[in-house]
């Protein structure tokens with residue numbers, strides 16, 4: 001057996017095309033385009049690339065993109081004041097403050113300032129609480145993208161055993177909440193987990209988000225498992241995920257590659273979240289449709 005390679009790039013392109021159609025219908029109904037504001041502090045090269053591609057994708061989807069670039073030595077109160085202005089701006093439906101922030105800034109305090117209904121990253125504790133309790137809110141983009149790929153691959157996930165490797169607030173915890181809501185039996189594994197190979201070996205679904213190159217071994221997987229690799233690690237030979245891809249191929253039923261798997265889904269889901277926020281703020285129904 002060799003695993004099917006899940007084409008996240010193609011899935012994300014279909015999702016973005018659908019979002020563009022929905023964005024045009026929104027602009028027509030609301031009399032204005034949906035708007036996403038992205039805030040970048042400092043000159044970090046990787047963050048700068050992300051922010052530029054987010055802006056480009058926003059415009060390509062027919063939405064308004066507002067880019068705010070602040071100098072690396074901006075004061076906390078200046079950054080908070082900008083977020084408060086964006087909260088109050090009726091043309092802005094979504095606010096994203098690019099992380100990481102320079103060390104002198106308190107990122108948690110900045111994220112707490114974002115209006116939860118404009119928090120398209122889904123990082124605000126109010127949205128984490130909404131997700132945990134099943135209330136409508138903003139769902140973090142990367143785990144939501146992983147869920148869409150899993151549902152596309154497997155259909156109904158109910159009753160399946162899922163292991164999420166990694167317990168971050170950005171991926172691991174919201175991923176576990178989404179899989180629980182989809183009626184999986186969910187285990188969150190992490191650096192202190194005893195017998196990780198044994199835990200992973202029982203899983204129908206493995207989501208790896210630990211940030212360690214080639215960490216999950218092919219021999220740990222249950223034959224026929226579906227593997228979602230969230231990792232992006234730069235090593236001498238190039239970019240690799242958190243799963244030993246070559247070793248997983250003969251064991252898994254399907255696996256996401258790195259690059260070209262989960263990565264492209266994140267921006268597509270950010271655009272989708274912006275549109276969800278725009279519809280809610282305008283009192284319009286959002287039709288999810290299918291990619």
Ligand code: GUN
Pocket residue numbers: 050096097098099100121141266
């Ligand atoms: N930095 C890297 N990825 C992300 C993301 O998804 N959201 C934010 N706000 N910052 C990031």
